[in-house]
Amino acid sequence: MAKKTILILLVPFLIGWHWFEPAARKNQKGIQAYQEGKFAAALQDFLSAKGVKPNAPELKNNTAAALYELKKYKEAVDEFSRLDPGRLRLGKADFYYNLGNSYFRLGQFPQALENYKKSLLQDPDDIDGKKNFELTLKKIREQKQPQDPDQKQQPQDQKEQQQEQKYTAMMQFLNQNEKQQLEKKKRKIAAAKNEKDW
Numbered sequence: 001m002a003k004k005t006i007l008i009l010l011v012p013f014l015i016g017w018h019w020f021e022p023a024a025r026k027n028q029k030g031i032q033a034y035q036e037g038k039f040a041a042a043l044q045d046f047l048s049a050k051g052v053k054p055n056a057p058e059l060k061n062n063t064a065a066a067l068y069e070l071k072k073y074k075e076a077v078d079e080f081s082r083l084d085p086g087r088l089r090l091g092k093a094d095f096y097y098n099l100g101n102s103y104f105r106l107g108q109f110p111q112a113l114e115n116y117k118k119s120l121l122q123d124p125d126d127i128d129g130k131k132n133f134e135l136t137l138k139k140i141r142e143q144k145q146p147q148d149p150d151q152k153q154q155p156q157d158q159k160e161q162q163q164e165q166k167y168t169a170m171m172q173f174l175n176q177n178e179k180q181q182l183e184k185k186k187r188k189i190a191a192a193k194n195e196k197d198w
Contacts, residue, residue: 023052027059030066039069057088065098073105093122097129104132109140 030045043066050059064079080102085095100115116133120126 021052023049023056023059026052027062030062034062034066034069039066042066043070057083058090061088061090061095064102068098068102068105071105073102077102077106091122093119093126093129095119096122097126097132100129100132100136104136109136109143112136113140 026045026049030042030049033039033045034042043063046059046063046066050056050063053059060079060083064076064083067073067076067079077099080095080099083095085092088095096115096119100112100119103109103112103115113133113136116129116136119129120133123129
């Protein structure tokens with residue numbers, strides 16, 4: 001699985017808090033602990049801040065990020081699921097990516113795939129999202145294959161085949177879009193031609 005850091009909201013001032021508010025101070029303390037790799041302490045600070053501002057989506061996101069780092073994936077999924085990505089000042093693509101990672105770690109590959117898909121629809125150029133989408137699709141295919149090599153593979157349902165074709169088509173579109181983006185970048189970087197002096 002591609003490793004991309006779970007994003008936490010680092011600046012409490014973006015959400016209209018003042019430095020003297022208890023929730024803002026606890027959130028900032030939690031962010032510092034998170035950045036130092038002290039995820040248990042960060043979780044404690046985020047939960048303490050949530051006690052003061054229980055409906056703050058940024059605190060729910062930070063709490064979910066700390067839970068994820070502590071390998072408490074089910075709790076992280078529960079916390080991420082309580083969030084409305086529209087109210088969060090984190091990009092929707094990052095939100096769905098984080099939720100997809102949590103589902104992937106739980107082994108719930110269809111849910112992970114769906115969230116990676118939502119992430120890629122928001123940001124088609126996200127390479128980590130594409131890698132995780134492909135890896136998750138591969139895991140789903142592996143699960144569908146029979147365990148006994150002598151056993152014949154059962155024919156897939158028509159719905160499963162359509163789902164498979166849909167995901168394959170999406171990956172082809174995303175890969176084509178990536179190629180087009182690279183071509184645009186190449187055109188922008190191309191050296192200017194020297195003009196003749198007359």
